[in-house]
Amino acid sequence: MLSRRFLSKLLSPNGAKNFKRSLAIGSKIPELTKDRYPVRRGEFAILNKEHLQFFTDLLGTQRVVTDPAECESYNIDWIRSVRGYSTCILKPKTTEEVSKILSFCNDHRIAVCPQGGNTGLVGGSVPVFDEVVLNTALMNQIYDINDTSGVLICQAGCVLENLDTALAERGLMMPLDLGAKGSCHLGGNVSTNAGGLRLLRYGNLHGSVLGLEAVKADGQIVDLLSTLKKDNTGFHLKHLFIGSEGALGIVTKIAIQCPAKPKAVNLAFLGLNSFENILKVLTQAKRDLGEVLASCEMIDESTLEVCTDNLKLKSPISNFPFYMLIETHGSNNEHDQEKLNGFLEDVMGNGLVLDGTVTNEPSKMKNIWDLRERITEGFIQDGYVFKYDVSLPIENFYSLVPEMRQRLANDEEVVRISGYGHLGDGNVHFQVSCRQFSQNILNKIEPFVYEFTSKLRGSISAEHGIGFRKPKYVHYSKSAESIVIMKQLKEMFDPNGILNPYKVIPN
Amino acid sequence: MARVLVGVKRVIDYAVKIRVKPDKSGVVTDGVKHSMNPFDEIAVEEAVRMKEKKIASEVIAVSCGPAQSQEVLRTALAMGVDKGIHVEVSGPEYETLQPIHVSKILAKIAQNEKIDVIIVGKQAIDDDCNQTAQMTAGVLDWPQGTFASKIEKGDKDITITREVDGGLEVIKCKLPAVLSADLRLNEPRYATLPNIMKAKKKPIQKLTPKDLGVDVSPRIKIISVEDPPTRQAGQIVPDVDNLISKLKEAGHC
Numbered sequence: 057m058l059s060r061r062f063l064s065k066l067l068s069p070n071g072a073k074n075f076k077r078s079l080a081i082g083s084k085i086p087e088l089t090k091d092r093y094p095v096r097r098g099e100f101a102i103l104n105k106e107h108l109q110f111f112t113d114l115l116g117t118q119r120v121v122t123d124p125a126e127c128e129s130y131n132i133d134w135i136r137s138v139r140g141y142s143t144c145i146l147k148p149k150t151t152e153e154v155s156k157i158l159s160f161c162n163d164h165r166i167a168v169c170p171q172g173g174n175t176g177l178v179g180g181s182v183p184v185f186d187e188v189v190l191n192t193a194l195m196n197q198i199y200d201i202n203d204t205s206g207v208l209i210c211q212a213g214c215v216l217e218n219l220d221t222a223l224a225e226r227g228l229m230m231p232l233d234l235g236a237k238g239s240c241h242l243g244g245n246v247s248t249n250a251g252g253l254r255l256l257r258y259g260n261l262h263g264s265v266l267g268l269e270a271v272k273a274d275g276q277i278v279d280l281l282s283t284l285k286k287d288n289t290g291f292h293l294k295h296l297f298i299g300s301e302g303a304l305g306i307v308t309k310i311a312i313q314c315p316a317k318p319k320a321v322n323l324a325f326l327g328l329n330s331f332e333n334i335l336k337v338l339t340q341a342k343r344d345l346g347e348v349l350a351s352c353e354m355i356d357e358s359t360l361e362v363c364t365d366n367l368k369l370k371s372p373i374s375n376f377p378f379y380m381l382i383e384t385h386g387s388n389n390e391h392d393q394e395k396l397n398g399f400l401e402d403v404m405g406n407g408l409v410l411d412g413t414v415t416n417e418p419s420k421m422k423n424i425w426d427l428r429e430r431i432t433e434g435f436i437q438d439g440y441v442f443k444y445d446v447s448l449p450i451e452n453f454y455s456l457v458p459e460m461r462q463r464l465a466n467d468e469e470v471v472r473i474s475g476y477g478h479l480g481d482g483n484v485h486f487q488v489s490c491r492q493f494s495q496n497i498l499n500k501i502e503p504f505v506y507e508f509t510s511k512l513r514g515s516i517s518a519e520h521g522i523g524f525r526k527p528k529y530v531h532y533s534k535s536a537e538s539i540v541i542m543k544q545l546k547e548m549f550d551p552n553g554i555l556n557p558y559k560v561i562p563n
Numbered sequence: 564m565a566r567v568l569v570g571v572k573r574v575i576d577y578a579v580k581i582r583v584k585p586d587k588s589g590v591v592t593d594g595v596k597h598s599m600n601p602f603d604e605i606a607v608e609e610a611v612r613m614k615e616k617k618i619a620s621e622v623i624a625v626s627c628g629p630a631q632s633q634e635v636l637r638t639a640l641a642m643g644v645d646k647g648i649h650v651e652v653s654g655p656e657y658e659t660l661q662p663i664h665v666s667k668i669l670a671k672i673a674q675n676e677k678i679d680v681i682i683v684g685k686q687a688i689d690d691d692c693n694q695t696a697q698m699t700a701g702v703l704d705w706p707q708g709t710f711a712s713k714i715e716k717g718d719k720d721i722t723i724t725r726e727v728d729g730g731l732e733v734i735k736c737k738l739p740a741v742l743s744a745d746l747r748l749n750e751p752r753y754a755t756l757p758n759i760m761k762a763k764k765k766p767i768q769k770l771t772p773k774d775l776g777v778d779v780s781p782r783i784k785i786i787s788v789e790d791p792p793t794r795q796a797g798q799i800v801p802d803v804d805n806l807i808s809k810l811k812e813a814g815h816c
Contacts, residue, residue, distance in 0.1 A: 404757065414759065416596070417578075
């Protein structure tokens with residue numbers, strides 16, 4: 057079956073199959089973060105020979121990367137928005153090694169940037185200055201998959217897609233799915249509380265992570281690796297490490313609850329002419345598809361163009377102002393199809409949906425999902441992208457886009473202003489792309505976007521986190537009191553502030 | 564205007580990982596997602612475009628296989644085909660069904676339906692036979708244009724561009740003719756919702772090989788189906804000298 061192996065590449069109009077998020081060779085290198093942003097280096101040690109000797113004694117020369125060319129990809133985030141200048145990348149394999157590294161760094165005041173697949177979108181996964189990068193890529197062991205309970209236990213550096221593949225053989229799947237699945241590490245997902253495309257159905261990581269193991273800044277290993285669904289003994293400490301972006305500790309192991317892989321998956325791609333109709337279709341989808349509804353995404357016309365024009369992907373239907381993707385997961389395809397077809401006939405019949413397609417063929421579903429999952433990649437070709445990830449009340453979901461189009465109507469630097477996102481979760485990804493970075497445009501967007509979001513009681517970071525880019529805006533979504541508690545916790549877990557400095561916590 | 568017949572085969576979807584049955588009698592198909600053979604999809608697209616350009620008067624799709632083959636016929640109907648014919652072949656008979664049988668079935672239907680052009684995919688991605696078009700042309704004694712990357716229909720003939728080693732070959736043949744679709748012939752459309760709904764009302768005629776007087780008794784016996792050998796893990800060498808000595812050791816240079 058020689059042809060089958062090449063088919064995905066040849067036949068898929070949407071190109072390469074196992075797309076990985078990594079820096080394109082020869083692409084433009086961003087300005088150093090320290091030069092572009094007003095940020096001052098902390099009172100951390102500058103790496104010297106003795107430090108490096110300790111690391112190579114611990115890990116050997118192969119797992120301590122110091123070659124400048126090799127270090128570069130660890131210093132730049134994949135959307136090329138920030139760049140650090142670390143000269144030392146560490147690749148531990150075990151929790152004990154992570155512990156020894158942190159203990160040493162804590163004693164010597166060496167700043168550390170924890171890094172997984174480096175697919176973050178807020179500059180959280182790369183150093184700001186010369187922090188030592190602790191990369192989890194070699195911590196990729198799967199310890200156990202329990203067929204009955206559906207609990208997976210693994211190391212933090214396992215790539216999400218590899219876990220999904222391993223689980224598929226046992227009739228299970230990961231509770232989360234995101235565009236970066238081919239590169240992102242589960243440890244990074246947990247540390248940033250990644251959301252993704254299935255959250256609507258399977259909930260967020262605070263629910264599905266049953267336990268974890270983390271290493272504190274002083275090297276202390278905190279074993280919270282419970283596999284229990286219910287465990288009300290004392291404070292629920294694991295939640296502190298979920299979504300704290302490596303500021304309180306480095307997650308090294310995870311126990312996660314995995315749902316059964318659905319026997320039936322159907323995907324519809326719909327074209328609509330207004331956002332009002334999108335809301336009506338969402339309401340009807342929740343009512344008519346109920347328990348089988350797994351994803352409900354929306355893409356506006358301008359966003360889809362980054363896939364069709366920049367990436368040359370093929371859209372199944374002609375152009376419409378708005379598109380929706382609706383996926384169902386169920387255990388019986390006949391039942392699901394009956395529900396979905398009834399729903400689709402209805403929304404076509406009453407004119408809410410103007411055109412669309414529906415399929416349960418894996419190859420076609422993959423090509424359609426590419427139109428959603430490769431948007432971030434497509435935007436990079438526009439030039440520089442100002443990306444925002446906000447939660448808004450559902451009726452205001454799309455309101456940022458027209459507002460910003462008005463605000464930037466006369467700016468010729470702007471290539472595109474558009475929105476797409478997790479409609480079912482009220483989480484919109486909003487972006488303004490320019491041919492290159494522009495301080496003028498940035499000043500017109502920020503803090504306006506945050507003020508606008510705050511006024512509507514939305515969240516200024518729904519799922520991407522705070523990272524380097526947003527600490528000073530946290531107050532738009534968090535009260536002064538809660539920021540004080542965040543600082544107190546940081547002080548307690550990492551008194552020397554060596555873990556992921558300049559990020560997450562406002563000054 | 565021409566009457567066009569397309570062959571559509573139901574195969575395991577190309578995005579699905581193939582698994583061999585433990586008893587090595589074949590591959591696992593139960594509960595595995597199937598779809599239309601991608602090259603047949605290209606054939607359907609071409610036929611539907613001929614209809615849209617008013618070159619074809621009617622497009623009929625045929626699928627030989629078990630009951631589920633009707634799913635790919637529905638897809639063909641949703642893409643714009645007018646009528647489906649399902650030739651039911653199931654169980655052990657289907658496992659040994661080969662292009663020799665299918666070509667006889669297609670030939671018979673072509674005669675019954677007064678077909679002018681038969682288009683099939685150049686090969687199916689499950690058995691990779693690449694024989695059906697050629698054999699059908701043989702059975703009917705019609706000219707054949709295989710691996711078509713462009714099809715232009717004239718009044719009494721048809722011009723086919725073929726991708727061959729070193730360039731393009733253009734051939735002209737008389738009608739009726741049998742054609743097979745290559746990858747770059749076109750990019751098949753998605754079936755849209757209104758057309759999927761319309762397709763539910765389009766007719767699918769059910770036949771058996773016996774109705775057509777075609778004998779589908781097996782001509783082969785499957786002895787064993789095996790997984791391809793797994794790729795051995797590579798090794799990292801520290802430098803070029805090491806690489807060369809390793810290659811020499813293994814007898815590669």
